[in-house]
Amino acid sequence: MSDNTTVNAVIFDMDGLLLDSETLAMDALVISGRELGYDMPDDFCQAMIGMPADRCREMVVETYGEDFPLKAFFDGQETALHRLVEEGALTTKKGVEKLLDLLDQHQIPRAIATSSSRYRTDRHLEKAGLGGRFNAIVSRDDVSQGKPHAEPYLTAAKALGVEPERCLALEDSYNGIRAAHAAGIRVIMVPDLLPPTDEMRELTFDIVDSLEDVAKWLAPRLSAN
Missing domain, CATH: 1.10.150 (DNA polymerase; domain 1)
Known part of the structure; x- marks a missing residue:
C-alpha cells in the first residue's frame, strides 16, 4: 500500500492505544x-x-x-x-474521540483487535464510553492464535469486509505491530509504555505521538473514499 492509497477501514488495538489501561x-x-x-x-x-x-x-x-x-x-x-x-482510573487516550468522530463523518468501518478477553474488552469499552462505536471486536477469546500471529488482524479485516491491504492498523505494542504487519496491514505505532525500536521502525509505516496525529494523517485519505 503506497502513501497515497486511501484507507477503507481502521483496526485498533485497545489497551494502551484506545484506553490508558x-x-x-x-x-x-x-x-x-x-x-x-x-x-x-x-x-x-x-x-x-x-x-x-x-x-x-x-x-x-x-x-x-x-x-x-x-x-x-x-x-x-x-x-x-x-x-x-x-474507582474511575480508566481513561481514554488523547485523540480517541476526535479520530472516531472523523471515521463517523466519513462512514469508515472500524474494528478492535485486542489480546484482552471478551469480558474485559466489553466492560472496559463501556466504562470508557466507547461501547457501540466499533463495527466489530476481535478479542483473545475469538481467535485460536493471539498476537504476534496475524490471525487477530485477519479476522478483524474479514469481519469488516475489507481486504487487509486496504486497512490501517493502529498499535502501541511490539507484538501487535508484528501481528498487523504479518497480516499485510499497514500499521502506525502510537507508543505508550514501550518505546520504538529499530525493528518497530522497520515494520511500521509511521510512528506518531498520539491519535490526534493519526486523525491529521487520515483526513485527506478518507475524503476520496
Whole structure:
C-alpha cells in the first residue's frame, strides 16, 4: 500500500492505544504479586504488554517456577484491575474521540483487535464510553492464535469486509505491530509504555505521538473514499 492509497477501514488495538489501561494492568499485577508475597518488578510486568494471556502465564512460570500460585495471581490481578476501573482510573487516550468522530463523518468501518478477553474488552469499552462505536471486536477469546500471529488482524479485516491491504492498523505494542504487519496491514505505532525500536521502525509505516496525529494523517485519505 503506497502513501497515497486511501484507507477503507481502521483496526485498533485497545489497551494502551484506545484506553490508558496498560499502566493500570501493570499496577494490578504488582498489587496481586505483593498480596501473594512476590515482588513483581516493573520491567517484568512491562514485558507482558501486548502478550496473550496464555503467553503471560508461561512467562510467570518460566520466571517464578512451577510452584508459583498462577491462578491466584491472575485472579488477584483481575480483582485489583476491576477495583481500579471501578474507582474511575480508566481513561481514554488523547485523540480517541476526535479520530472516531472523523471515521463517523466519513462512514469508515472500524474494528478492535485486542489480546484482552471478551469480558474485559466489553466492560472496559463501556466504562470508557466507547461501547457501540466499533463495527466489530476481535478479542483473545475469538481467535485460536493471539498476537504476534496475524490471525487477530485477519479476522478483524474479514469481519469488516475489507481486504487487509486496504486497512490501517493502529498499535502501541511490539507484538501487535508484528501481528498487523504479518497480516499485510499497514500499521502506525502510537507508543505508550514501550518505546520504538529499530525493528518497530522497520515494520511500521509511521510512528506518531498520539491519535490526534493519526486523525491529521487520515483526513485527506478518507475524503476520496
